[in-house]
Amino acid sequence: MKPVLLATGGTGGHIYPALALARALAACGYEVAFIGQQGGLEAKLVPDAGFAFWGVRAGKYDRSRPDPRQAVRAALGLSDALAALRRLRPALVVGFGGFAAFPGLAAARLSGVPWALHEQNAYPGLVTRLFARGARFIGVAQPGVAAHLPRAARERVVTVGMPVREERLPKSEARRRLGLPEAVTLTLVLGGSQGSALLNRAVPEAFAALGAQAPHWVLHSSGAAHLETVRAHLQSCLSPSQRERYRVAPYLDTVLAWSAADLGVTRAGTGTLAEAAFHGVPLLMVPLSTAADNHQLHNARAVARDRAGTVVEERDLQPVTLAAAWRHLLEPETRARAAAAARERSPAGATARLCERVVQELNPPRAPRSPRTLGEQETA
């Protein structure tokens, strides 16, 4: 059977929805492989999840600094990807946006292999805009994307939602597996797939400013590169008893972490927001102000409009302001209302919808035979 090749990488926001689709396709008996950047986050996450990975020479294209080396790297990545497609002979390539998806999609276009796309953000990224024309379909996580795509591609846009790993554990079991006490209020701190230097600094300071709270613990994902800095920061700004209640890890299994959490302090990447909604966890969001087209602020405001969380903008980020917003969300009534509103936003079913659309593409309906043809066959 020809495999489905998923072109993805760069950040968790692009990789995790592809992994969710891969699991669903594999469960239906389809063969799946991935193509992404050699040495990228995907080169670890994909084999860890048990799927075949082809690494190609890809790199982020810096539009502000055109450099011939970027063009050379793109050409090398394309030749790697063409070789991979010759070898794998995929039935379909599905691209998830971001620079790491570029070589696989470009190779598909050049080799005559059909391709499809999934776009996670409300404003489509460059790769989605480049490959929308000619795509078999463009699955989108949020409505309103079509207006930003070439006219010829718009009718092939389908709103499927944001695929997340639709697994939940009982809170008590998740906490036990994380080594956390059961009868406490737990805030999960997540700064996106690479961690956030800003949250790493501000959240421990806000925790100190919160003062005495009913048993309240924190589980904080620092990002692999920031673990030691955060540990040193906790030593300097928290008392020993506060440190006892503040756990830090370089990277978390987020099915466990969201299952255990009562509240999140996060950036506002699409993946994080969708997972929080799936798990019914209210959020205190600090959107990344440098995200393309400030899309994290738009993402966060949509959550706040639905009353599933609160936004604190970077420019207002002081330990006391963060602590005040945090204290408010910790109040049991506020938290319960926001958790119910979060559940209303759940993306449950998105993976199945995307999978179904891919399966349709792999098994196109046979053209109905005309009565005349049938008649001819009968008399033949």
Ligand SMILES: CC(=O)N[C@H]1[C@@H](OP(=O)(O)OP(=O)(O)OC[C@H]2O[C@@H](n3ccc(=O)[nH]c3=O)[C@H](O)[C@@H]2O)O[C@H](CO)[C@@H](O)[C@@H]1O
């Ligand atoms: C800097 C940047 O370009 N960010 C973009 C990137 O977000 P980025 O990938 O950083 O953030 P997202 O919130 O979209 O996704 C993070 C993912 O990493 C996972 N995770 C995180 C920490 C951890 O310890 N363990 C773990 O598994 C989360 O569960 C989540 O699935 O892609 C998103 C989707 O295109 C965009 O909306 C973001 O703006």
